[in-house]
Amino acid sequence: MGRSPCCSKEGLNRGAWTAMEDRILKDYIKIHGEGQWRNLPKRAGLKRCGKSCRLRWLNYLRPDIKRGNITRDEEELIIRLHKLLGNRWSLIAGRLPGRTDNEIKNYWNTNIGKKLQDKQSRSLSNRKPSNRSQQKANPTIETSARLPSEAKLTSCVIRTKATRCTKVFINVPEPQLEDTYKPSVLRPFPLPEEPESSEFVPKEDNDPSNLMIDLEVDENFLSEFLNSEFSQLQPSHFQNKGDSYSNSDTCDPGQYSSTNSDQSLFLSNDMMQDADFTSMASLMESELDWLQDQADPN
DNA sequence: AAAGTCCGCAACCGCTATTTC
DNA sequence: AGAAATAGCGGTTGCGGACTT
Missing domain, CATH: 1.10.10 (Arc Repressor Mutant, subunit A)
Structure with missing residues (x-):
């Protein structure tokens, strides 16, 4: 066209x-x-x-633009939201009144991303001699726009082109009948200040037990999700498109696709103790509660 | 003081989604 | 139904100031 x-x-x-x-x-x-x-x-x-x-x-x-440096609180919020949303700068900006997506993107690329990268490389070099493949395997490195394309593959949230989020991919965990949701598992990747040896142990991404469900999300779902009372959302917001692990639209989880169709918000296996909607909603609700608390302690 | 380099940020680019006709 | 227009997004570029040599 x-x-x-x-x-x-x-x-x-x-x-x-x-x-x-x-x-x-x-x-x-x-x-x-x-x-x-x-x-x-x-x-x-x-x-x-x-x-x-x-x-x-x-x-x-715009008159409501907030000028001045990003505060520590804002920075922490950005990091949290980025873990949750990936490079969806406009969504992240939406949770930071007065800040623009461009500003946050720039701030991430020039400050946070660099910090995380430094921390990451330091912790890697403390543990073992530097090894490219090991760095690649670690999901906490969120790459900036200027990093080579190979490095981009290390990210857990891959969006190679500007697209609006219309799908959610979920890794279906192996059955864990007795496990109930624990808020701590919602943060699948250790925060920069958290020790690597936390209870979270990332699963191999190419583990075939990581089935993916391609959930079709209705219009503005993510915004709705972020802005609404979760209890009001219904499972009908999702339409299960079936087993998309081998769907041509998706990719092998170990080889994140760089095709146009990749519009996924990637929720890792460990974020989900249960694949059903209720669990997903409560997982995100919990995280968003935390974020709300940070933004507005009252 | 001049030249070179680095870095942050505003602006641009190319793309997709949505709306309109 | 489909083409065109519009809005919006994330990635990338390049300018200009700060810093270093």
């Missing part, structure tokens, strides 16, 4: 915005509101493409 470019690039300004342009855009949106980005530049008299205007507004000019 051919698409015309969002704007004709001829005669348009590029690069940093001037104070004048900012003012024009701000004033225009104050009067006419957001939206209609394609037509906005022409109407406002800006020599910018609509996309650029939208980005400038969302990431910089």
